[in-house]
Amino acid sequence: QGLSAEEAAQLRAEIAALKAQVSKLESRLDGVEAAAAAPVPAAGVVPGTPAPAQVASAAQPETKIGWKGSPLFSRGDASFKVKGRIQYDAGYVSAPKSVNDRAVGFSNELRRLRLGGEGKLGGGFGYKLETELSDNTVDLVDTYITYEHGKWLVTLGNHNQFQSLDELISDTAGSVMERAAFTDAFGFERRLGLSVQYQNGPILAQGGIFSDSADSLTNASDGPNGGDENNSFGLDGRLVFAPKLGPVQLHLAGSYHWRDFKRLSETPQRYRQRAFLHSINSRFLSTQAISAEGESHYGAEAGAIMGQWHVAGEAHWLRVFRPGLADPTFFGGYAEIGYYITKGDSRPYKAGIMGTADPKNPVSKGGPGAIQVNLRYDYLDMNDTGIIGGKQNAYIAGIIWTPINYLRFNMNYAHIRYDDAAILAGTRADYGVDVMGVRAELDF
Amino acid sequence: QGLSAEEAAQLRAEIAALKAQVSKLESRLDGVEAAAAAPVPAAGVVPGTPAPAQVASAAQPETKIGWKGSPLFSRGDASFKVKGRIQYDAGYVSAPKSVNDRAVGFSNELRRLRLGGEGKLGGGFGYKLETELSDNTVDLVDTYITYEHGKWLVTLGNHNQFQSLDELISDTAGSVMERAAFTDAFGFERRLGLSVQYQNGPILAQGGIFSDSADSLTNASDGPNGGDENNSFGLDGRLVFAPKLGPVQLHLAGSYHWRDFKRLSETPQRYRQRAFLHSINSRFLSTQAISAEGESHYGAEAGAIMGQWHVAGEAHWLRVFRPGLADPTFFGGYAEIGYYITKGDSRPYKAGIMGTADPKNPVSKGGPGAIQVNLRYDYLDMNDTGIIGGKQNAYIAGIIWTPINYLRFNMNYAHIRYDDAAILAGTRADYGVDVMGVRAELDF
Amino acid sequence: QGLSAEEAAQLRAEIAALKAQVSKLESRLDGVEAAAAAPVPAAGVVPGTPAPAQVASAAQPETKIGWKGSPLFSRGDASFKVKGRIQYDAGYVSAPKSVNDRAVGFSNELRRLRLGGEGKLGGGFGYKLETELSDNTVDLVDTYITYEHGKWLVTLGNHNQFQSLDELISDTAGSVMERAAFTDAFGFERRLGLSVQYQNGPILAQGGIFSDSADSLTNASDGPNGGDENNSFGLDGRLVFAPKLGPVQLHLAGSYHWRDFKRLSETPQRYRQRAFLHSINSRFLSTQAISAEGESHYGAEAGAIMGQWHVAGEAHWLRVFRPGLADPTFFGGYAEIGYYITKGDSRPYKAGIMGTADPKNPVSKGGPGAIQVNLRYDYLDMNDTGIIGGKQNAYIAGIIWTPINYLRFNMNYAHIRYDDAAILAGTRADYGVDVMGVRAELDF
Structure with missing residues (x-):
């Protein structure tokens, strides 16, 4: 039934x-x-995960919110992110008692303070707009417009001229507090220019034409070094070969740079360098004033990353063109080795430079963060053809603690041996100084 | 069954x-x-589309995210947006060989670099806070608090005094790289003040009382032109009639301005102008130093937009009050015509000024972007009552490519004929210069 | 069937x-x-309301958007917010006709202009990065990294040294336009340092070691007061007891500060103060230049909030260490009473300082906003041991209208009686001035 x-x-x-x-x-x-x-609805970016059809059919594209220290907003192929950076340095310089210079002893400063933004407008166009505000004035750092198309990247504005690995690595990702002595001594800085970059697998080629730094082209700096009086220009190129050999990321590169000072030749050049710490302004090494028409410089770079280890080294030569006199060639270089004692942490490598580890076990998850130990030998020789700029042999040890991504504490010790120093120890120009430095740095 | x-x-x-x-x-x-x-839930603004009842019944109002180059956040009647601007200029000045001035030849600069924000607090109150950072110092640009009520807008802070159409149009929306010669020559700048604006259909009335620029009222600029020594003030008004006649947006306006220099009269005035490009600082036109107690200036504006076409023209007179001497009157003006060769693109018109087209077919959608061709005649005469400030007759041609909204590339050529120039060509004060200029500009 | x-x-x-x-x-x-x-999905923060399990189980934590004048983004224990501030002042100083100083009469200025951001990185670490841009230069204000753990807060960077209640209260939350005379006269400012704060119920203990202001440690300020020449340092501590007695929030505190000028002792100190308004730069009170090796200062604070009422008062002594001469001690203090005439409005109290009311009935909801009336007596005596810095007895009345949160209009009148003023009225150093001031201020 x-x-x-x-x-x-x-x-x-x-x-x-x-x-x-x-x-x-x-x-x-x-x-x-x-x-x-x-x-x-959206907020929170999941790369490559398009919203389901019912939702995506809405007329307006949705804004997604990712997070890179601060929120990263994106909408279709447009994006925006506020950027900032704080670096606080304190240090101590110990020198022979006969060195009568105010650099000796304790010093501290806000090393860097940056505020700006970066984003994409869509259609391949993007920008970065960053200002350096730590020195009571506005220094113009990365401020440029980009166009990206496949493997090509065009950049117009104030940016680095692919000078050297150490110069190109972010100051918040370096292995020690300050870059190699030659990078400051040779006057590396961002300049206004137009560059093209091509990346294809392990090959990265970069080249551009540059005028002078945005800072020295302002009305405020008008005069022999600025405004409409400054028509200096230069050409710069760098070639990187960075294959991945099993677990090893290799880095091999060379760069060449040429510059015509044009009207800047009316004021002489000086090549100088501090005693590692930036909070002191005394230059222990310094050439006399050199009348010059231009300069060329070129460098070789090598490095490797394997798991928690990395090594890197560079050699860089600067030649100064003196009218009617022999051209001096100065030389600088460094070699370093670093090791993360925290398991699983490793320096990332991207676009021809090394980064700093995003800790595998940050303190926010109860871990120790990432701890990296670095050793560097840093050499500079600015004695040539009668120019006595001095030499340094520096031995630097550093430990970096990254408790959480975007925050690092850096503690450094350096022993620097000078020959022909610009600051005398009594009557001696050959002596050693010891430097302790600590840095807290945060960026987003 | x-x-x-x-x-x-x-x-x-x-x-x-x-x-x-x-x-x-x-x-x-x-x-x-x-x-x-x-x-x-929300993010992504659909104007006028309230969220459905189930969702809207939530206690918290939702934050919506629109996009105007960068995200525009809004919540109820409050809103916030970060603002930025990059302008990079390069140019070349060609003059008779007998002109011995550094302006001649190549020059380039970061023309403008701005960072700031704007928003609404609710209840009709809003603000704009923008800084100009391109010159190594902080220049204070639009920095004000507003109150909007129906057809009325009150503005308090550093803002423009409704000087002229060309001055009021955004520097990222102009038809050529630099504004008409009279706008700089007559010293137009933002100043601290209180203004009221009333808009009703085609009528726009603007008026205010102003002191001096925020820049010249700072402690840093204390002295004859700054700080507590500067008690100059002025009154400014502008009346616009902008009817829409079928497809034609008409613009007719007049403005009047009066200013008492007060203690500023202790330092003499100079009225000067560059040779179109801003990257050179040499002033080809310049009056001698003029002891003055104040000034008045007044102008007439006319313009029209019809589809891809626009025309605009202004005439502006500046009178300088000299104690015990005849008052010179200087005159400047321009006339221009522009045409978008890309179909469907047109200059927008809003609140008494013209804008720049948001491309109908941007490169992000595979289109050519917007391309506009502009021609301008720019006249300035600063010779009167014994003052020899010189005259210019400038013929300027420009082409603007807007590949995508918020990004423009501007290429200009100008032929400028000088009479009584401040910079001599040998012994001659009457000669012509040719100027090429390019600008990349991005704002959000 | x-x-x-x-x-x-x-x-x-x-x-x-x-x-x-x-x-x-x-x-x-x-x-x-x-x-x-x-x-x-998320956007819009509901404190303490976790998202339901189905949603929270997503791999990515969601970004929530709160609103504090501008959006406050948060994601897990990380957060970010853009910060800005505009203060516009205008005022009038009336003095005896025999006072021949430019401070007399009308003055106005952008009092403060700030731009920056604050946020948290997670794991207890946070930061504030703020710049003061109103003076054409970059002044470094709150710029620090923090670490919070339970009742402990560690701060590293440029911040206040817990000087006094009036100094610590935000300039957008004060009862009158400018702080008590002693705060500027005694040179209170933010300095680079490391501090620790402990809060437990009504007890708040703060202490730190500081060098000098970030501004005076920059390269730009290198020389006797800056860069590596400045090795001054000090120790600062403050103890607050703030019990809630029924409806009354009580505030009792004391602070002690000691500083060694070190190399700064090479340039003499001056202790000075304006006539209430900041838009004038003339100092009506000023000591002669004092050669000193250091200073100590200490203060007592008392205050109470009960509903619409509040009272506050401080007494602060500064002792200057003169080598080989008697140490002068200067004294300053104030007492004030304030009352919100709008029902339900009250000063908030948090972390040892008083705030300003978020209006119960803002204009955005058709209410009057919050209206507060304040009276303050402000005393300063800088005459001691032969130093004649002068005395002031100031009577200040103020009314503050807060139409909506984050926006205030402040109108002040002050009568200041001077003895031994640095600016003479003819031959007299004892006379009175009357000051009117208005401020519009907005922050987010």
Whole structure:
């Protein structure tokens, strides 16, 4: 037998109840979908995960919010992120008692303070707009417009001229507090220019034409070094070969740079360098003033990353063109080795430079953060063809603690041996100084 | 016959399964609705589309994210947006060989670099806070608090005094790289003040009382031109009639300005102008130093936009009040015509000024962007009552490519004919210069 | 009888339709849930309301958007907010006719202009990065890294040294336009340093070691007061007891500060103060130049908030260490009473300082905003041991209108009686001035 009358009535009631429930569900779902589709739901970026069709069919593309120290907003192929940086340095310089210079002893400063933004406008166009504000004035750092198309990247504005690995590595990703002595001594800085970059697998080629730094082209700096009086220009190129050999990321590169000082030749050049710490302004090494028409410089770079280890080294030569006199060639270079004692941490490598580890076990998850130990030998020789700029042999040891991504504490010790120093120890120009430095740095 | 026992059992099973499904759906929907209502879903602004009732009943108003080059956040009647601007200029000045000035030849600079924000606090109150950072110092540009009520807008802080159409049009929306010669020559700048604006259909009335530029009222600029020594003030007004006649947007306006230099009269005035390019600082036109107690200036504006075409022209007179001497009156003006060769592109018009086209077919959608061709005649005469400030007749041609909204490339050529120039070509003060200029500009 | 064949067919059809409906509902719900879970829905922060489990189980934590004048983004224990501030001042100083100083009469200025950001990186680490841009230069204000753990807060960077209640209260939350005379006269400013704060119930203990202001440690300020020549340092501590007695929030505190000028002792100190308004730079009170090796200062604070009322008072002594001469001690203090005439408005109290009311009935809801009336007596005596820095007895009345949170209009009148003023009225050093001041201020 089939159904009793009672059973049939019960079935009908159940079906009616189900119908009512489903109808109610449908109208609730209408509401939720409308809410999701219309004012656009999104926030939180999952790369490569497009929103489902029902939602994506909304007229407006949705804004997604990722997080890189601060929120990264994106909408279609446009994006925006506020950028900032704080670096606080303190240090102590110990020198022979006969060195009568204010650099000796304790010093501290806000090393860097940056505020700006970066983003994309869509269609391949993007920008970075960053200002350096730590020195009571506005220094113009990365401030440029980019166009990216496949393997090509065009950059117009104030940016680095692919000078050297150590110069190009971010100051918040370096292995020790300050870059190699030759980078400051040779006057590396960002300049206004137009460059093109091509990347294909392990090959990266970079080249551009540059005028002078945005800072020295302002009205405020008008005069022999600035404004419309400054028509200096230069050409710069760098070639990187960075194959991945099993677990090893290799880095091999060379760069060449040529510059015509043009009207800047009316004021002489000086090549100088501090005693590692930036909070002191005394230059222990310094050439005399050199009348020059231009300069060329060229360097070789090598490095490797394997798991927690990395090594890097550079050699860089600067030649100064003196009219009617022999051209001096100065030389600088360094070699370093670093090791993360925290398991699983490793320097990342991207676009021809090394970065700093995003800790595998940050303190926010109860871990120790990342701890890296680095040793560097840093050499500079600015004695040539009668120019006595001095020499340094520096031995630097550093330990970096990264408790959480975007924050680092850097503690450094350096012993620097000078020959022909610009600051005398009594009557001696050959002596050693010891430097302790600590840095807290945060960027987003 | 009705149902077999087997069929009945099957029906029962189906209904039980449906019940389970519906029950599961209900609890899933509970979750989704809770998520939507409680932490507020939204992001992505659809103007005028309120969120559905289920969602809107949440206690917190939701934050919506629109996009105008960078994200525009809004919540109820409050809003916020980060603002930035990069302008990079390069140019070449060609003059008679007898002109011995460093302006001749190549020059380049970061023309403008801005960072700031704008927003609304609610209740009709809003603000703009923008800094100009391109010159190694902080120049204070639009920095004000506003109150909007119906057709009325009150502005308090550093802002423009409704000087002229060309001055008021954004520097990222102009038809050529630099504004008309009279705008700089007559010293137009933002100043601290209180203004009221009333807009009703085609009528726009603007008026205010102003002191001096925020820059010249700082402690840093204390002295004859700054700080507490500067008590100069002025009154400014502008009236616009801008009817829409069929397809034509008409613009007719007049403005009047009066200023008492007060203590500023202790230092004489100079009225000067560059040779179109800003990257050179040499002023080819310049009056001698003029002892003055104040000044008045007044101008007439006319313009029209019709589809891809626009025309605009202004005439502006500046009178300098000299104690005990005849008051010189200087005159400047321009006339221009522009045409978008890309179909469908047109200059927008809003609040008494013209803008720049948001490309109908941007490169991000595979189009050419917007391309506009402009021609301008720019006249300035600063010779009067014995003052020899010189005259210029400039013919300027420009082409602007806007590949995508918020990004423009501007290429200009100008031939400028000088009479009584401040920079001599040998012994001649009457000669011509040719100027090429390119600008890349991005703002958000 | 059970079911007719017709009825059975109808039931089957209904069940089939329900199945189809439910299946469709399920796939719609799949879409909505995917949209909600994957790119993360959220925006709009509801403190303490975690997202429901279905959503929270997404791999990416969601970004929430709160609003504090501008959006406050948060994601897990990380957060970010852009910060800005505009203060516009205008004032009038009325003095005896025999006072021949440019401070007399009208003056105005952008009092403060700030731009920056603050946020948290997670793991207890946070930061504030703020720049003061109103003076054409970059002044470094709050710029520090923090670490918070339970009741402990560690701060490293440029920050206040817990000098006094009036100095620590935000300049946008004060009862009158400018702080008590002693705070500027005694040179209170933010300095680079490391401090620790401990809060437990009504007890707040703060202490730190500081060098000098970031501004005076820059390369730009290198020389006797800056760069590596400045090795001054000091120790600072403050203890607050702030019990809640029924409806009364009590505040009792004391602070002690000691500083060794070190190399700064090579340039003499001057202790000075304006006539209330900051837009004038003339110092009506000023000591002669004092050769000193260091200083100590200490103060007592008391205050109470009860509903719409508040009272506050401080006494602060500064002792200057003069080698070989008697140490002068200067004294300053104030007492004030304030009352919100708008019902329900009250000064908040948090972390040892008083704030300003978030209006109960803001204009955005049709209310009057918050209106507060304040009276302050402000005393300063810089005459001691032969130093004649002068005395002031100032009577200040102020009214503050807060139409909506983050926006205030402040109108002040002050009568200041001087003894031994640095600016003479003819031959008299004892006279009175009257000061009117208005401020519009906005911060986010």
